Amino acid sequence: MANLNKGRHVGIVGVGQTHHSRRRTDVSQAGLVREAVDRALADAKLTMDDIDTVVIATGPVLFAAVNQPEKWVADAIGAQLKPIVRVTSGGGAGFAGGLAGYYQVAGGFADRTLVVAYDKLSEGALQYSISTLYDPFWGREFAVGIMGFSAAYWRARMDVLGHTEEAAARVAVKNRRNAIANPYAHVKKEVTLDEVLESKPLCWPIKLLDVPPISDGAAAIVLAAEHVAHKSCDRPAWIHGIAYCCEADNAAERSLLLSEPLALAAKHVYRAAGITNPRRQFDVVEVQEPYTCFELNYYESLGLCPPGGAAELIASGATELNGDIPVNPSGGCLGANPIGACGLIRLIEGATQVMGKSENTQIKDAKLALVQSGGGWANLRGCAVLGA
Amino acid sequence: MGLSRVAVVASAQTELRGAWSGAQHIDLISSVVASVFKGTGISLDDVDFVIDSGSDVLDGRSISNCGFLGALGAHHKEEARVEEDGLWAALYGVNKIRSGASSVGLIVAYSKPSESSVDAFWNAQVEPFYQRPVGFGHKAATGIQAQRYLKAHGGSDRQLAELVAARWSAAEENGGVAIDEVPNADTVLESGAGATPLTRLMLARPVDGAVAVLIAREDIARRASRAPVFITGMGTSMDRHAFGTRDGATLASAEAAARMAYGKAGWSDADADVAEVSGSSAVGELMAIEALGLAGAGQGASVATSGKVAINRSGGALPADPIMATGLLRLAHAARQLSTPELYGLNGGAGGPTKAIAHGAGGVGMQSNCVFTLEV
Numbered sequence: 001m002a003n004l005n006k007g008r009h010v011g012i013v014g015v016g017q018t019h020h021s022r023r024r025t026d027v028s029q030a031g032l033v034r035e036a037v038d039r040a041l042a043d044a045k046l047t048m049d050d051i052d053t054v055v056i057a058t059g060p061v062l063f064a065a066v067n068q069p070e071k072w073v074a075d076a077i078g079a080q081l082k083p084i085v086r087v088t089s090g091g092g093a094g095f096a097g098g099l100a101g102y103y104q105v106a107g108g109f110a111d112r113t114l115v116v117a118y119d120k121l122s123e124g125a126l127q128y129s130i131s132t133l134y135d136p137f138w139g140r141e142f143a144v145g146i147m148g149f150s151a152a153y154w155r156a157r158m159d160v161l162g163h164t165e166e167a168a169a170r171v172a173v174k175n176r177r178n179a180i181a182n183p184y185a186h187v188k189k190e191v192t193l194d195e196v197l198e199s200k201p202l203c204w205p206i207k208l209l210d211v212p213p214i215s216d217g218a219a220a221i222v223l224a225a226e227h228v229a230h231k232s233c234d235r236p237a238w239i240h241g242i243a244y245c246c247e248a249d250n251a252a253e254r255s256l257l258l259s260e261p262l263a264l265a266a267k268h269v270y271r272a273a274g275i276t277n278p279r280r281q282f283d284v285v286e287v288q289e290p291y292t293c294f295e296l297n298y299y300e301s302l303g304l305c306p307p308g309g310a311a312e313l314i315a316s317g318a319t320e321l322n323g324d325i326p327v328n329p330s331g332g333c334l335g336a337n338p339i340g341a342c343g344l345i346r347l348i349e350g351a352t353q354v355m356g357k358s359e360n361t362q363i364k365d366a367k368l369a370l371v372q373s374g375g376g377w378a379n380l381r382g383c384a385v386l387g388a
Numbered sequence: 389m390g391l392s393r394v395a396v397v398a399s400a401q402t403e404l405r406g407a408w409s410g411a412q413h414i415d416l417i418s419s420v421v422a423s424v425f426k427g428t429g430i431s432l433d434d435v436d437f438v439i440d441s442g443s444d445v446l447d448g449r450s451i452s453n454c455g456f457l458g459a460l461g462a463h464h465k466e467e468a469r470v471e472e473d474g475l476w477a478a479l480y481g482v483n484k485i486r487s488g489a490s491s492v493g494l495i496v497a498y499s500k501p502s503e504s505s506v507d508a509f510w511n512a513q514v515e516p517f518y519q520r521p522v523g524f525g526h527k528a529a530t531g532i533q534a535q536r537y538l539k540a541h542g543g544s545d546r547q548l549a550e551l552v553a554a555r556w557s558a559a560e561e562n563g564g565v566a567i568d569e570v571p572n573a574d575t576v577l578e579s580g581a582g583a584t585p586l587t588r589l590m591l592a593r594p595v596d597g598a599v600a601v602l603i604a605r606e607d608i609a610r611r612a613s614r615a616p617v618f619i620t621g622m623g624t625s626m627d628r629h630a631f632g633t634r635d636g637a638t639l640a641s642a643e644a645a646a647r648m649a650y651g652k653a654g655w656s657d658a659d660a661d662v663a664e665v666s667g668s669s670a671v672g673e674l675m676a677i678e679a680l681g682l683a684g685a686g687q688g689a690s691v692a693t694s695g696k697v698a699i700n701r702s703g704g705a706l707p708a709d710p711i712m713a714t715g716l717l718r719l720a721h722a723a724r725q726l727s728t729p730e731l732y733g734l735n736g737g738a739g740g741p742t743k744a745i746a747h748g749a750g751g752v753g754m755q756s757n758c759v760f761t762l763e764v
Contacts, residue, residue: 007391007487028517060450061471067445067512068471071751075629081644083624084756085476088444088469090451096468100480107483108391109622132450246467248458264464376454380467 007106009226011236012351012386014044020186020217020336023122029064030076032218033118037077040114040220044232051222052110053083057097057117059090059340059375062129064120077116083109088340090133090375091290092244093117094219095343095382099244101223111225118218119340126214133377146290147211149377151203153256154293158205160257163296165205167311169196171292172209172334174320179331182360184345186215186336210292217338219345237351237369237386241272244373244382254379257308262301262374262381270303273385278303282385283366284353285319285327286346288373289334295327298372302383321361329353330360343373347384354388391486395609395616396762397602399720400424404597404708405566407502413447414459417498420600421461424494428602428612435602436490437466439481441474441497441712445512446504460496473497473666474599474716475748475758479622481603491605497713498598506594509711513752515629526668529631529753530591531583534671536636538585541686545585548670549576552589552706554693555673559703562732563721565595567707583669590670592709599710599717615727617744621655621761623648631753642679642747642757649745650681653761658682660761661741662698662725662734664718666705666749673704676747680759698741701725701732715748719760722746726764 016039018024018032027035033056041047054077056070066072070086089096094117101115127145134140157163173193179185191209199208222232229236245261245268247254254260266278275281285304289295296310304325305313313319319327328334330349333342350369352358358366367388374381400423402408402416425431438460444452453460453469460467470477474497481493501509510526537543550573559565571579571589579589603609609616625644627634634640650657658681665680667673674688677699683691692699702721705714721732722744730736744762 007489060444061512062444062450065512066516067443067509068751071513071626071755072515072629074626079626080628081625081641083645083648084626085480085624086471087480088451088471090454100468100470103480103483103487103489106487106489108486109479109483129450132448133454135455136449244466244468245464246457246462248463260464265466376451379454379457 008108009238010102010105010223011229011238012221013224013229013232013236014040014046014222015348015351016040016043017184017219017345017348018217019184020215020338022186022213022215024216029066029069029118029120030073032120032216033073033116034076036218036220037114037116040222044222046222046232048078051082051112051114053104053113054079055097055101055113055115056084056086057093057340058088059093059119060088060129062124062132063126064123089380091288091339092343092373092375092380092382093340094345095347095373096244098221098344098347099242102239102242105223105225111228113223114220115223115344116218116220117341117344119338120216121214121338122216146377147203147206150291151206153378154205156256157293161308163311165197167296167314168210168292169193170314171289171295172196175328175332175334178321178329179335182331182335184336185331187213187334206291212290212333212337215336215338217336217341219341219348221344221348235355235388237354237388240385240387241269242384243268247379259297259301259378259381261379262298262383265382266302269383269385275385278370279325282325282368282370284329284363285325285370286330286350287327287332288342288346289332302370302372326363329363346371346373350386354386392488393606393618394482394485394603395606395618396723397430397604397609397613397616398424398428399599399601399723401564401599401717401720402597403564403566404595404710406595408500408596413498413500414456416598417456417496418459420598421459421496424600424602430492430602430612432461434492435461435465435494436492437484438462438494438496439468439470439477441470441472441477441716443471443509443712445509446499446501446711448504461494473748473750473758474713475719475746475760476624478601478716478719479624479758482619482622485603485605491608493603495601495603495716497716499710499712500596501594501711502596510752526752527583530669530672531586533636533753534586534669537671537675540637543689545577546573547689548590549573551670551689551692552576555700555703556707558701559707562701563703563708565703565708586669592668592705593707595708595710597710597713599713599720601716601720615764617723617726617762617764619760620763621649621653623652624758626756629755639675639679639754639757641755642676645757645759646680649759649761655761658745660697660743660745662722662744664702664722665700665747666714666718668749668754670706672754673706680745680747698734715758718748719746722762726762
């Protein structure tokens with residue numbers, strides 16, 4: 001019973017993603033998945049024969065109207081007769097897939113696991129699909145889509161913390177600028193603070209430029225146990241800790257100022273990874289921000305600043321590319337937003353930073369990355385620590 | 389490898405009914421979550437994580453787990469939704485404990501097909517461009533499999549009907565299934581067209597219900613249960629989606645899953661006393677029995693109801709198929725047959741069963757399969 005608290009070490013040894021775009025009419029869902037998988041396998045110097053197990057993650061199946069789509073896309077990636085499982089968790093599906101793959105390797109079920117996540121949002125009615133998230137008897141009548149809930153949440157932060165629309169607008173300016181250097185981003189256009197503040201209100205205080213695009217895209221990673229990791233690369237991104245927690249959905253009892261499930265996940269993960277001062281210890285952070293206001297919440301829930309300190313942190317410039325704790329050098333979801341893939345894309349962006357091979361702006365000497373993701377109606381939240 | 393051993397500590401299920409019209413999903417789920425801890429000394433506070441299986445499509449709700457987190461007992465815990473049969477959720481949970489990151493996990497699967505279009509659930513799985521427009525679906529696949537199997541191996545309608553009748557009878561006795569009247573072979577034969585050549589009662593019957601399985605690291609399991617059942621091997625495999633490229637009369641992915649599970653358990657063959665098998669139809673069950681190595685090709689019927697291995701003492705999936713929960717129910721019943729064999733009419737004590745196989749399936753024409761080996 002040695003090693004009770006330590007499974008096998010798991011590293012990310014190969015990554016791949018598609019060039020995300022609004023509408024990929026040239027490929028099916030299966031074709032999209034194939035592109036990301038081919039790139040991840042090539043990056044890991046492997047073929048499908050080397051892969052023991054496959055995890056497939058997508059957003060809700062209503063997004064693209066194929067039930068249990070893993071059973072279809074399996075053929076397109078040549079994975080027939082392999083162990084394949086699908087994990088889903090709304091917007092956090094990609095991260096939840098990475099987590100499931102992590103445990104397949106850490107628990108000794110596989111030496112190499114391929115995790116692929118995707119959504120092809122051009123093929124379905126997005127806000128309609130999301131609206132069915134709510135309780136059919138008590139929730140759907142008034143909770144249309146996800147934007148109404150998110151606006152209420154942001155407004156609560158403004159009322160209680162005195163944060164302004166400008167604080168969130170700074171996130172839009174920063175992430176949209178960062179996305180320009182990201183070869184896979186779908187939206188690459190610099191905007192000014194005033195442009196964000198003056199953009200069309202969609203559900204106030206959420207305005208057009210606070211909102212990410214809707215994208216078609218896929219992402220894939222290869223996870224490997226320590227004894228095979230170095231066949232793929234000299235410098236794997238080791239997963240020092242990873243967790244994904246939830247809170248039950250009774251809104252009346254939820255404090256939306258801090259994300260309780262994210263704070264819980266961070267507590268687990270920081271303990272596993274030996275993180276005591278996240279602001280100082282992390283070199284780079286990647287978060288999944290479905291609307292700009294959420295990035296501010298994550299700063300606080302992840303302990304990058306004290307509760308209520310997010311507006312000050314973004315205003316200080318610390319989370320800019322040249323700041324002491326750059327957040328979303330990839331541009332985050334504001335650059336590309338194939339929802340079910342976003343969590344895995346954040347893992348890829350964090351991993352390539354510590355592997356020293358980011359295709360975006362490489363943060364110099366990045367050794368330790370923090371990655372955040374989440375889904376549901378802000379009640380499923382997780383994070384991971386990656387180190388080279 | 390220094391990885392933890394994992395055992396089934398306890399399980400709970402609702403009655404399986406054609407329709408639980410007086411209960412919502414959360415009622416079914418919370419009833420099994422509340423009762424699974426009984427007699428274990430473990431409480432919800434001790435649970436590190438919840439992994440659940442259900443279908444957004446059957447539930448008519450996106451991210452449906454999100455709406456059931458409270459009932460699942462998952463508040464402030466790690467939770468994951470595996471949108472496959474619950475046996476895959478159990479596989480995830482076992483890996484989590486084996487890694488040493490967690491010690492106690494709750495696996496939950498549920499289904500309420502009475503509120504859904506089951507045909508739509510299946511047909512939406514079919515390839516959308518070439519197969520859906522011609523109406524190909526799960527029933528067609530199941531019928532074609534039966535035709536090919538019977539052509540390759542012979543076998544009569546009556547044999548199949550007798551198997552179905554035996555399963556319904558077992559389900560009434562041991563399966564926790566609500567049954568008005570157990571059909572006999574004649575009733576099965578006269579139940580109308582199901583998927584030619586299969587009659588309606590030769591197809592698995594969708595039912596409503598929920599099941600919870602509590603799993604734990606070895607030292608905790610030994611304290612919590614007088615008879616912990618160890619999960620010693622797990623295997624899964626997914627066959628091609630394109631049905632025309634599959635071998636119609638065998639389940640290659642079930643064979644691969646069994647090989648993997650037995651290999652991990654150190655078994656050279658299907659060396660079990662008990663087997664709980666999921667079949668989409670009477671022929672699907674025979675194909676699964678053969679793929680698991682419990683009988684040779686075409687010989688499934690000869691061991692299905694009488695043989696050295698007790699197969700489907702719970703009745704299996706034919707009388708009660710709570711889609712998404714069926715395989716996890718097989719795990720629950722297989723584990724209970726090892727821990728309390730006398731409840732299933734098996735010999736207890738020194739000569740009692742010590743090894744079991746649990747099998748789950750998913751997809752059109754049982755495309756994907758999962759196998760667990762259990763030992764006491």
